[in-house]
Amino acid sequence: MSTATASTAVLGIETSCDETGVAVYDLASGLRSHALYSQIALHAEYGGVVPELASRDHVRKLLPLIRQTLAEAGLGVADLDGVAYTAGPGLVGALLVGAGVARALAWALDVPAIGVHHMEGHLLAPLMEDATLKPPFVALLVSGGHTQLIAVKAIGDYELLGETLDDAAGEAFDKTAKMMGLPYPGGPQLAKLAEQGRPGAYKFSRPMTDRPGLDFSFSGLKTQVLLAWQKSDKSDATRADIARGFEDAVVDTLAIKCERALEAAGCDTLIVAGGVGANVRLRAKLQAQAEKRGGRVCFPRPVFCTDNGAMIAYAGALRLAAGQRDDVKVDVRPRWDMATLPSLAKQKEHSA
Ligand code: KG4
Ligand code: ZN
DSSP states (O other): OOOOOOOOEEEEEEOSSSEEEEEEEETTTEEEEEEEEEOHHHHHTTTSOOHHHHHHHHHHHHHHHHHHHHHHHTOOGGGOOEEEEEEESSOHHHHHHHHHHHHHHHHHHTOOEEEEEHHHHHHHHHHHHOTTOOSSEEEEEESSSOEEEEEEEETTEEEEEEEBSSSOHHHHHHHHHHHTTOOSSHHHHHHHHHTTSOTTSSOOOOTTOSSSSSOBOOHHHHHHHHHHHHHSOOOHHHHHHHHHHHHHHHHHHHHHHHHHHHHHHTOOEEEEESGGGGOHHHHHHHHHHHHHHTOEEEOOOHHHHSSOHHHHHHHHHHHHHTTOOOOSSOOOOSSOOGGGSOOGGGSOOOOO
């Protein structure tokens, strides 16, 4: 007798910041389709995300993107079994657009809807890409708003091991890039420029690695880079050297703390998620470290490291399959502690 998971197509909607992401995930057949609309061009002239413009653009783009995603999956709205949306953390107006559409759609179709924690979406993205990956493991969450090391005992059972005391890793990339005159969004631009820089030409500190603990601090590093940049000849070659020095400092710092966190958790599997997880040098460093320790490191494809609808559809599908339901009110949480999420280990077991 087959024990295959019943087909349940879940629509995922991500609108927490400057990307409109939509996807359909089916626990039986995997990712059916996904589409992303980036607002980079809209915010570029302001040098950063303008929340009100972000909300308005989600309003413009979300419904066409849902139609496109369903068409690509070969589905109609009536085929949906559930709707998942990012309920937080994020920009409140942007979150409300996704939540309002998701709730209205679920209510009209009489299917359950669920508000997903954006960082849990990121955290589970590597599992969406690799069905053999199961907790326990340590997760490094590195995005524009978060830098956290988390011991994952089960899906939904998250213990914070360490986090940044000031800037997030992605934020440090973005601010450093801006300081050196690179266009928004700076992180990927700075990483690209660093490829041309000479390693060791500029050596910045690896903050908080000279003492025990799993917390991070990146704001001092940003200041070191600013001073080096101000004193420099500001040529393109120097900019690339400084970018390389900065990137190496962030990558080394993250890598050192990952090893410590694995040791503290008694674990040899690391997963990496969030936008900075797309960084090529970070991926290579953590890969080399895993080989050395005889363990594993898992990343989603770069497209699923940065914000996307697929991770929300996937996280929502898992929670809906475990029987979790939210009531009908449109509820978003600009700030939301992931440790407060219910553990799926205690709910109906799902065998993906
Ligand atoms: O997860 P994400 O798309 O959005 C948030 O939830 O914040 O992460 C965006 C962050 C930005 O700070 C961006 O600069 C950074 O990820 N990022 C990168 C790279 N790609 C994106 N940082 C370093 N290297 C990259 N290749
Ligand atoms: Zn994100």
